[in-house]
Each structure stands twice: as C-alpha cells, then as structure tokens.
Amino acid sequence: MNTKLIWVSIGILALLGVICAAGIPLLLGDGRTPADPLPGNHSDLPGGMKSAGAANLTCTVSVAFPSTPEAVVLYRVVKPEVTTELVSSMAEKMGLEGTVRESQDQLVLSDDPYSLEVHLKSGRVVLIDIPRWMNPNDKDLPETLPSDDEAVRLATEYLEKTGLLPPDATPSGVDHQEIARYNEKGERIGTAYEEISVSYSRTIDGRPVVGSKLTVEIGGGGDILNVYRLWRDYAPEKEVAIVTPEEALEELKAAGVAEGRSADIAGIELGYYEATATREPSHLVPVYIFTGKVQDETGEETTFVRYVPASPEFREEIPAVK
16 A cells, blocks of 8 residues: 655644655657667667766666567547536536536536536546545544545446546556644654545556546545546557667667666556647657666665657657656
8 A cells, every 4th residue: 555645734734745756758859869779689688878868877777678569550639529518417427516617728617515627628527525635634534534445446436427437447556645744843643634546547559558547536434535537539540660669768868867876777668648638639649668766866766757759750749858
C-alpha cells in the first residue's frame, strides 16, 4: 500500500502540499539532432555513458533494450461531442441536479456539495465533493475507510453506474493519500484526513497509454470524493515507421536525461502518449517510455519518467519539457 503524506500544523491546520510522483514528457527542441546511434546491436549490453544535455551527469542503463517492430499503427484522436444534454444526463446518473453553465472551456453543473465539470475540447470529466475532498474533517479518517479491495469494488461499480468506465480500463493501483497532523515541535500527533485513490490504466495493441487517466478517490463510509477521467476515443489511421529504442536513447541523452549527478535507466517501453486535457492533439503519439532513478549531489534519489517520440514526425505533439 502506498501512502502519500501532507503535513498539517495543529496550530493553523494549513495544507502544505502533496508529494506525488508524476511523469514528465521530454522532447528535443527544434533544430536539435540526436547523436549517432550506438553501432551494432547493444540490446543486451547495459553500460555507462555521459549525457550530452548534462555534462556532469553519468547515465547508466541497467535494462535490456526491448525488441520492437519497424512500424506501429498510428491512431487519430476522435474529437468528443460535449453538449449540455450530455452533461445533464451524466449528472442524473450521479444523482445530481442543477443547471449546466459554460465556464472557461468547460460545462459545469453544481449541486452542493458536488461540482461536475466536463472539458469541451478533451471531454475530461471531474467530479469533486468540494467541502470534503483533501480537506481535514471528521468523516474521512483511517478508521472510517473501507478496505482496499472494497474500495476497488466501490470505484468500479460507481464508474459502471455513471457510464464513466471505459471498456478498456483495468484497475492498476490503490494509493492512500493523507493529511498528517503535527504539533508545533514538528512531531506527528495524528491524521487529519485520509482517502483511498483507485486508479485505472489502458493499453493499445498491448502497449501502455501514458497520459490517459482515470481515478476515483473514496473517503469515509465508502463515499465518492473525487473522480477524474481523461480518456479520449481513438480510431486507427495508418502505419508509421518508428525509430529503434537505441536511437530513442541517443535522443534522450542529447536532450538531457535528468538533472543530477547520476541517473540509472531501469525501464524502456514502447507505448502511446495522450496529451493533457487542455490541448487538442490530432493523434495518440507512439513514444518510448524511459523510467529510472536520478541521484543528486547529496546522494538523494528520486524517480523520473521521460517520453521520447518513437516517430519523429510527431515531435510537436509532445511538450518539450524536462
């Protein structure tokens, strides 16, 4: 069971932050070319190398390069049709009533204590119990939560009832997020809030889709506190040639693997990337997913995730972010 902590001072009961690991896409900027690929077949020869993007960073690869095809299917994104009628129907299935209004590229319906928001461009759905979600209260505490297995059952049943469960969604994780209570000496004296977050993932042609997100957050008594769904529909368009994982690694090295003293790449996988909710992508982009750990000058380790386009012609669809 993973637990994410938020610190709260007993004096002010102020929310200071949530520690979350997040994947950050990475792409070469315009006009930059990767170094020449490694000569020969190095799929079973992990080794050390210097990152061209961070001269002082030593990068090692502790995993074999995966076997990949020369081409994959490119899928175009199907633009969602978000209407007032759709949001009203969705709200009715959730037991909500109210008037749908447009606000900042979203259709919104409020029915105290809930707020339902559907993004017009991406179809992203957000449901929030405003007073309770991520707020210390006497209802959402460790002793009032269901078991993890029960939380998965409740989340799946809720998604099915409201029509929000995609046919290709698979439960993939259960996390506990909590707000810890501390005294003025910095000593933990209890828990001010805790919830269970059930997440789902999907694959296309057996390959993971990063960027797609479906989570249900459950509080005391099995109540639904938050639902987040970004899950665009897609359709096959054509096959596109892709680079090898070795070439993708060279591109990653040229851009800079990570900031720090040393990095170890422990995972390399071919998948697809779905853009964030506020963007209007044309496709689900084939990407190589690099995961690992980076160590800073103090010796502290953090995990990282980087995406490199497997088909260079779609570089512009992935933000150039380190």
